[in-house]
Amino acid sequence: MSAIILLSVLGIIFGLLLGYASVKFKVEGNPMAEKVTELLPHQQCGKCGYPGCAPYAEAIISGEAEINLCTPGRETTMLNIANLLGRAPVPLDAEVVLEKPKALAIIDENRCIGCTLCIQACPVDAILGAAKQMHTVIASECTGCELCLPPCPVDCIEMREIPLATSNWKFPYPLLNTVGRA
Numbered sequence: 001m002s003a004i005i006l007l008s009v010l011g012i013i014f015g016l017l018l019g020y021a022s023v024k025f026k027v028e029g030n031p032m033a034e035k036v037t038e039l040l041p042h043q044q045c046g047k048c049g050y051p052g053c054a055p056y057a058e059a060i061i062s063g064e065a066e067i068n069l070c071t072p073g074r075e076t077t078m079l080n081i082a083n084l085l086g087r088a089p090v091p092l093d094a095e096v097v098l099e100k101p102k103a104l105a106i107i108d109e110n111r112c113i114g115c116t117l118c119i120q121a122c123p124v125d126a127i128l129g130a131a132k133q134m135h136t137v138i139a140s141e142c143t144g145c146e147l148c149l150p151p152c153p154v155d156c157i158e159m160r161e162i163p164l165a166t167s168n169w170k171f172p173y174p175l176l177n178t179v180g181r182a
């Protein structure tokens with residue numbers, strides 16, 4: 001009984017200490033950067049040139065990066081950020097405009113050697129597998145970022161284009177792509 005009481009007391013003490021530490025040592029993020037991060041698609045794909053959405057948001061707020069670099073977010077994200085920051089829309093960066101059609105990663109399970117390198121590379125945990133076991137991609141989770149392709153030692157991952165359907169069709173904004181280019 002005394003052991004249970006002792007453990008409970010220790011648990012409460014450590015809990016309080018952790019709570020205090022989380023308040024005392026909290027790293028204050030930039031609130032505007034946090035708001036911009038919320039507007040980004042959270043795919044962590046790195047296509048903007050930054051190692052994830054939060055670092056890109058920080059770079060936008062610090063003035064280091066333009067608001068038109070988010071490939072998966074395209075016009076919608078650029079306009080939302082421009083709105084939030086009270087800035088004028090910016091023509092999409094060429095890399096973004098020339099973005100390839102949406103695609104999903106497909107693993108050839110017969111050739112997969114179960115090295116787990118793709119799991120480590122996937123920023124959204126869209127790959128299932130275990131060491132020396134077959135790996136497979138959860139289609140609903142895959143963002144098509146292609147970060148799993150380079151590390152695969154046997155090149156058994158391919159990107160397969162998602163057939164166009166009403167569910168994934170987007171109204172193109174050709175006008176916006178020309179803003180400031182006339």
Ligand code: SF4
Binds near residue numbers: 104105122148
């Ligand atoms: S393309 Fe590969 S790394 Fe990117 S989300 Fe899909 S499975 Fe993950």
Ligand code: SF4
Binds near residue numbers: 135
């Ligand atoms: S990186 Fe390639 S071989 Fe390794 S587990 Fe992934 S799909 Fe299989």
